[in-house]
Amino acid sequence: MAAAKGEGRAQATRRRPREGLVASAAAAAALRSVKDLVSSDPVGITSVEPLDDGWLVEVEVVEERRIPSSADVLALYEIELDGEGELLAFRRTRRYGRGKASGNEGS
Template sequence: MAPGRIRDDQERMRDRGDRDDDRYAEEEEYETVSASEAAREGLRQIVSLTGKDPLGITSVEPTDDGWLVGVEVVEDHRIPASTDLLGLYEVELDMTGSLLGYRRTRRYQRGKGDGG
């Protein structure tokens, strides 16, 4: 192998550690989602992950890294429906609407959510 060829190969290998603009998208290429889009995505993610029946979105708030969405779901259907067990989930999304994490923050009986 010629000395010039070896140097070219070494430079290519060293450059692999650098960011390749063709392979990785710049942050500017991603569109940030609005509050309403984040709310819909948070609801969709919880339904997809838990399989629970959604009741609605209870909150949407911006964070430093994206959005925090509150979603209320039916944890356990009971008869009569007034005794259903409900759950409140917090969904964390990044600025583009991608899921970062979620957790159930409360579980309570329908009609007794705020009273204790």
């Protein structure tokens, strides 16, 4: 039986790293990584999850600014960091219009 997207590795290894960064420092490191890798503006952090050996952080980014701003196109990026805050993986997981609710909010 196939696992739903995002349930595999993160579900199996989710817990606080033994040493290194705290959640707020991991979030700041993820923001720096996004700023280095994409030309768009980060809006904020949507989640920070501890892994056995680092952190999984989701960052929301404005990919296309439109007028009015309620028509902006946003994206959600998943950033995986090691215990020292170094980038291990970077991927865009979702792209959507500002204010558009998805079918899985809150899950």
